[in-house]
Amino acid sequence: EPEVTQTPSHQVTQMGQEVILRCVPISNHLYFYWYRQILGQKVEFLVSFYNNEISEKSEIFDDQFSVERPDGSNFTLKIRSTKLEDSAMYFCASSEEVRGADTQYFGPGTRLTVL
Amino acid sequence: AQSVTQLDSQVPVFEEAPVELRCNYSSSVSVYLFWYVQYPNQGLQLLLKYLSGSTLVKGINGFEAEFNKSQTSFHLRKPSVHISDTAEYFCAVSDYGGATNKLIFGTGTLLAVQP
DSSP: OOOEEEEOOOEETTTTOHHHHHHOOOOOEEEEEEEEEEEEEEEEEEEEETTEEEEEETTTTOEEEEEEEEEESOEEEEEEEOOOGGGGEEEEEEESSSTSSSOOOOOOOOOEEEE | OOOOOOOOOOOEEHHHTEEEEOOOEEEESSSEEEEEOOTTOOOEEEEEEEOSSEEEEEOOOGGEEEEETTTTEEEEESOOGGGOOOOEEEEEEETTSSSSSOEOOOOOOOEEEOO
């Protein structure tokens, strides 16, 4: 069964460093998302992406964050200068369509630890 | 704005006992409703979703949920749980007919099945 994959599974970085989290969505999906979950808190929407453009972003997704689809398979989230509060589990998801009814398929997540 | 409340952070239950995980939502518009499950070290997996029609929705692994519009609830149930059902369960909503389909999640409920 097709699945969303994410690398690395765990990333440790120093405050102020740049990190890139990578995702490979399901191959025929066209819509991509990033969510994050700070330990003990809700899973929160960060950004959605379609046709090489951001469709929607949350208040969390400020200028420190960017997303890119550098080739036909990868979807990346970059954090330019990490802060302690960026420590969280980051989930990538993809869906075939953008309608609210469509199922989003999630990857296993990348745990980001900022020291 | 939409919100999802899962009042129980943890639900301990004995194997073969029934279980109900509670979910209430708040929204000024109609929504789609979802339950996702997260097994240890894995991504979020869709259990079931309510789009329209019958208010009783059946999902994978013997789970079902009932949509109650008047009580704005979407509680998840299973008549007899197994050890393997031990996982974190997330309730989520998305806009009905909205321009995007970002998911708004609850804080999750840890179902701990004991032998």
